[in-house]
Amino acid sequence: MLDSSTLIFNGVGKIIHGAHGAKAQQENRVLMLSPKAHGDANPILLIDENDVVAGHAASVGQINKKQLYYLMSRGLSKKVAKRLVVRGFLGVVLRDIPVADVREQMVEMMERKLSNEQGTE
Known part of the structure; x- marks a missing residue:
């Protein structure tokens, strides 16, 4: 992110009911190239099944x-x-x-x- 830009990154992963054995991995990364930039990374997992493997990560920084x-x-x-x-x-x-x-x-x-x-x- 440059200058005085702002970003809100809502990464949504959804596992629907019936997706037995699904695997999902989400990674949200925001790199700010200016001290005036502002970023938020929000990994969101919506899981409607029990037998799944899911994970998420987020990083925001200079x-x-x-x-x-x-x-x-x-x-x-x-x-x-x-x-x-x-x-x-x-x-x-x-x-x-x-x-x-x-x-x-x-x-x-x-x-x-x-x-x-x-x-x-």
Whole structure:
């Protein structure tokens, strides 16, 4: 999340009655790239069956300063280090996009947003 943006992410997983043996795992992650940004991640599981395995996780935070320090101590600029941390954060999501054109568009948009945001530091 950039600038003074706000996000409320309600991730809902629903297991309906009759879905015996269903397995569901949900992970909501929000990365704030500005101290003015605000994010909430709310994993919600709606389970109407007894014989299931379900779990959820959520994290909201700023870029890890230890990761930035580590990369910068190896000679990378703060701008490059920040970009690498963000790419790593989003890499899990990006690699699972099955359509190559859509995946490439997402990477290009992310790079464009990061380039614009970097100029405001």
